[in-house]
Amino acid sequence: MKKLWGGRFSKQPEEWVDEFGASISFDKQLASHDIKGSLAHAKMLFQSGIIEESAYENIKNGLQDLQVQEQEGKLEYSVKYEDIHLNLEKLLTDQIGPDGGKLHTARSRNDQVATDFHLFVKEETLEIIDQINELQNSLLNLAEDHVETIIPGYTHLQRAQPVSFAHHLLAYFWMLERDKERLQDSLKRTDIMPLGAGALAGTTFPIDRNVTMNELGFSKKYLNSLDAVSDRDFAIESCSNASMIMMHLSRFCEELILWSSEEFGFIEISDSFTTGSSMMPQKKNPDMAELIRGKSGRVYGSLLSLLTLMKGLPLAYNKDMQEDKEPVFDAVKTVKGCLSIMTGMMNEIKINEDRMNKAVHQDFSNATELADYLAKNGIPFREAHELVGQMVLHCIQKGCYLLDISLEEYKEWCPIVQEDLYEALSPKTAVEKRNSEGGTGFQAVRQQLEAAKSAVFISSN
Numbered sequence: 001m002k003k004l005w006g007g008r009f010s011k012q013p014e015e016w017v018d019e020f021g022a023s024i025s026f027d028k029q030l031a032s033h034d035i036k037g038s039l040a041h042a043k044m045l046f047q048s049g050i051i052e053e054s055a056y057e058n059i060k061n062g063l064q065d066l067q068v069q070e071q072e073g074k075l076e077y078s079v080k081y082e083d084i085h086l087n088l089e090k091l092l093t094d095q096i097g098p099d100g101g102k103l104h105t106a107r108s109r110n111d112q113v114a115t116d117f118h119l120f121v122k123e124e125t126l127e128i129i130d131q132i133n134e135l136q137n138s139l140l141n142l143a144e145d146h147v148e149t150i151i152p153g154y155t156h157l158q159r160a161q162p163v164s165f166a167h168h169l170l171a172y173f174w175m176l177e178r179d180k181e182r183l184q185d186s187l188k189r190t191d192i193m194p195l196g197a198g199a200l201a202g203t204t205f206p207i208d209r210n211v212t213m214n215e216l217g218f219s220k221k222y223l224n225s226l227d228a229v230s231d232r233d234f235a236i237e238s239c240s241n242a243s244m245i246m247m248h249l250s251r252f253c254e255e256l257i258l259w260s261s262e263e264f265g266f267i268e269i270s271d272s273f274t275t276g277s278s279m280m281p282q283k284k285n286p287d288m289a290e291l292i293r294g295k296s297g298r299v300y301g302s303l304l305s306l307l308t309l310m311k312g313l314p315l316a317y318n319k320d321m322q323e324d325k326e327p328v329f330d331a332v333k334t335v336k337g338c339l340s341i342m343t344g345m346m347n348e349i350k351i352n353e354d355r356m357n358k359a360v361h362q363d364f365s366n367a368t369e370l371a372d373y374l375a376k377n378g379i380p381f382r383e384a385h386e387l388v389g390q391m392v393l394h395c396i397q398k399g400c401y402l403l404d405i406s407l408e409e410y411k412e413w414c415p416i417v418q419e420d421l422y423e424a425l426s427p428k429t430a431v432e433k434r435n436s437e438g439g440t441g442f443q444a445v446r447q448q449l450e451a452a453k454s455a456v457f458i459s460s461n
Contacts, residue, residue, distance in 0.1 A: 022079045023322050029329055030084050031070045033119040034112070037195060038088070039063050040215035041107055048208050050106060055099045062096040083322075084116075085109050106205035107198070110229040110317040114194035117325065119216065121238050122190045124332045125183050129459070131339040132180045132245075136173050136456050138346035140449065143169045147445050150427050151266065151356045152365055159363040162427040165356065166449070167440040173452050175248040180459060182241050190234040193218035197228035200316035230316040232306065235328050239303040242331040246296035249338055253289040256345070260286050265355040270348035273341065288345065292338045299334050302327035360427040364392050366402055373424045377416045387414060 039060060046056035066088060069075050081087040086109075093100030143166035153163035193216060196202070196209035202225045213221050222228035259266040269286050277283035305327045313320055367388050374384035391413060395401055403425050410417040423429055435441030438448070 019079055021082065021319075023083045023325070024077045024079055024081070024087055026326050026329060027084045027113075028077055028087075030113075030116040030120055030325075031075065031088065032067070033116040033123075034084050034088055035063055035067045035070060036119065037112060037115045037212075037216065038103060039067075040212045041195060042103055043215060044208055044211040045102070045105055047211055048206055050205050050207070051102050055102050058096045058099040059092070059103050062092045062100065065095065066091060083109070083113075085112050106203040106207050107195070108200075108229070110199045111194045111197040111225075114197075114229055114231070115216070117232075117328075118190055118192065118194065118218075118234065121234055121328065122187065124336075125187055125190060125238065125241075128242075128245075128332070128335060128339070129180055129183050131336060131343070132176050132183075133456055133460050135339055135343045135346065136176055136180075136452070138343050139169050139173045139176075140452055140456065142166075142346060142349070142351075143173070143445075143449060143452075146351060146353075147442055147449070148428075149351065149353050149356060150360050150431050152359050152363060153440070159365045161368055162360045162365050162431050163440040164431055164442060164445050165351070167445050170445070170448055170452060172248065172252050175251075176245075177452075177455055179241065179245045179248060182244065184459070186234070186237045186241055188219075189237060191219045192234075193221040194228035194231075195221075197222060197225035200226055200229055226316045230313070230321075232310055232321065232324050235324055236303070236306045236310065238328055239299070239306055239331045242299050242335045243296075243303045245335055246292075246299045246338065249342055250293045250296040252342070253286075253293045256289045256349075257286045257293070260289075264359075266352055266359070268350040268352065269345060270350070272348060273345045288341050292341060295334050295338060299331045302331040357427075361403070362401060364395070364402065366425045366427060366430050367392055369424050369430045370402060370421070373421055374414065374416070379414075379416070 042051070042056055042059045042063065045051045046053060051059075066075065075091065077084070077087040078090075081090050089100065089104065092103065146165040146169070149165040150162050151165045151168060152159045153161045153168070193209070193213045195212050195216070196207055209221050222231070256267065256269065258264055260269050269284075269289065271284075273286070273288040274284050275287045277285065306324060309320060309323055370391070371381065371384045371388045374387065375381040379387070391402065391405070394413075395405065403422065407417070407419060407421075410421060431440055432442050435444045437444065
């Protein structure tokens with residue numbers, strides 16, 4: 001079979017070489033984007049007087065027919081034609097005749113694939129933003145129900161201070177908000193059209209790139225043809241953004257896994273997102289959370305793959321860049337799947353408030369409250385800190401907690417202590433009073449909830 005580019009060659013590659021060099025097995029995902037780009041390019045060729053109206057109408061009708069077949073999953077591709085671009089050109093030419101060969105006028109596969117890839121990343125970025133909004137709304141609904149539910153707060157995975165459970169959930173909301181902002185910002189560098197750059201140096205035909213830019217919905221176009229066909233920054237940035245999202249989801253899943261264990265017992269993950277053991281009948285494993293945690297490494301690998309791919313490439317296009325798509329395809333698919341699972345888990349999660357309440361009453365996370373109480377009654381904080389440390393050690397040795405110590409014993413330890421100490425040491429009081437901006441106090445958390453709702457509303461509109 002003669003290649004569409006084979007005029008200069010006297011020998012055809014063997015079949016296994018063709019298979020090694022072909023990308024149709026994965027870049028067929030770009031079929032709809034490729035057809036969209038071709039429709040815009042054909043219109044521009046006609047409006048610029050490069051092809052006649054009859055050829056344009058023939059090409060347009062043929063492409064629209066391929067578009068319908070693609071949507072219905074009826075198109076069949078061959079490795080003989082290497083990639084999605086040549087496969088679609090062959091299908092078009094078979095369908096409409098010689099006019100199909102006019103479509104590639106003033107265009108190279110280099111600017112064609114770059115345009116397809118930009119369209120793909122732009123579309124998927126917008127979809128991921130929508131999915132983040134859905135997960136954020138799930139977190140907001142859960143947080144609204146648990147403003148006054150108290151959970152131990154941790155540093156170094158050691159009990160530190162009690163916090164509102166809503167406050168803890170909203171920490172992940174704001175992580176996701178930053179992820180969303182990064183995605184929105186990255187659109188500025190994705191929403192640029194390469195089409196019209198040709199192979200690397202532009203074209204001698206009198207093209208009008210503004211026509212294709214407007215037809216394809218790009219906000220601007222590359223101003224340097226070399227940069228247009230060789231830039232993959234937008235793809236690397238998409239994998240970087242995906243890696244950040246996965247890192248945040250992985251952190252959250254780590255906590256869900258811990259909280260669902262018998263040692264914590266703070267939550268129960270729905271049966272829909274857990275599995276059992278083939279040997280141990282009592283098991284309920286948080287497999288979906290574990291898989292999300294594990295898949296973060298997969299997405300990191302996509303980012304590293306792209307960075308390594310691009311680091312030594314001279315201008316302009318190189319065949320190496322055929323390897324740019326699979327990492328992005330995989331990262332996008334993985335992130336979208338994980339966001340969907342996370343939203344489902346949040347919608348069905350069961351909160352064990354009694355277990356959380358018991359936890360904050362059986363620890364020393366109120367020790368800071370005791371130090372603050374002493375400081376507010378005239379004892380320098382550093383001295384108060386030392387005294388409370390001694391009292392905590394005393395309790396550990398006795399096998400009790402700060403709320404278990406009698407007032408008489410407290411007075412022997414520090415005469416300024418009064419009956420109001422017990423109210424100050426209450427976990428609810430400890431949380432409720434922390435109403436500094438951004439704090440875990442109930443009033444501050446409700447203000448934070450309103451800010452979070454506004455953030456989601458703005459990004460959804």
